[in-house]
Amino acid sequence: MFHSVVSLLPLPRRYYAWVVILGLGFAIALSLSTVVSAIANSRLTDIQAVAPDVQLEIRYATTQNFVRRKLYSQARCLLRPRVAGRLAQVQTDLKSQGLGLKVYDCYRPLSVQKQLWQMVPDPNYVADPARGSRHNRGSAVDLTLVDGKGKELEMPSQYDEFSARSHLDYTGGSPVSLKHRQILQRAMHRRGFVSLASEWWHFDAPDWQQYPILDVPLDQNFLR
Numbered sequence: 001m002f003h004s005v006v007s008l009l010p011l012p013r014r015y016y017a018w019v020v021i022l023g024l025g026f027a028i029a030l031s032l033s034t035v036v037s038a039i040a041n042s043r044l045t046d047i048q049a050v051a052p053d054v055q056l057e058i059r060y061a062t063t064q065n066f067v068r069r070k071l072y073s074q075a076r077c078l079l080r081p082r083v084a085g086r087l088a089q090v091q092t093d094l095k096s097q098g099l100g101l102k103v104y105d106c107y108r109p110l111s112v113q114k115q116l117w118q119m120v121p122d123p124n125y126v127a128d129p130a131r132g133s134r135h136n137r138g139s140a141v142d143l144t145l146v147d148g149k150g151k152e153l154e155m156p157s158q159y160d161e162f163s164a165r166s167h168l169d170y171t172g173g174s175p176v177s178l179k180h181r182q183i184l185q186r187a188m189h190r191r192g193f194v195s196l197a198s199e200w201w202h203f204d205a206p207d208w209q210q211y212p213i214l215d216v217p218l219d220q221n222f223l224r
């Protein structure tokens, strides 16, 4: 019966066997590429691997933060590879002016966002974990400027100070602090980062939307 059906087909039987083999091969290649892109989507780069002279003061790895609790197991600045590349460029640009960057926060695991939200369930201060923060995507960074000796430069407010002094349109600070804020903003914009009007220290990568929210731990080993 089978033979008689096959004999009715326009091509010899062995050609159909090849079609099946090719189809299977295609399906396997497709699922492999899905796995590879899923791995690529969860990749993070340690900023120290691409810009070792960027200073770290990761506040959530200390109790010196606005919830006064240590929430990170390690003081690391992890970012999406392309975002880390942009930041490395900013560091190089600033170095030619005798300046540099000090980062306060980079990638933040979603589980930490949930802890923050439990402590401070106010969207004015903490992003709702149901929507996630851009820090959860590894595509946002909080940072300031340092001089050639690594000393922090004066800014119009402290980091994570929730007042009008943190706003980009605040003009009441000392002239030198306003100048420093302007240098930081210009240096970050030059490499494509986008500002947040209410926090002079926060910047998003322009393509932040393409990166999914992650909850990989900070002590995981990441390749460059």
Ligand SMILES: [Zn+2]
Residues within 6 Å of the ligand: 105, 135, 140, 141, 142, 201, 202, 203
């Ligand atoms: Zn931020």
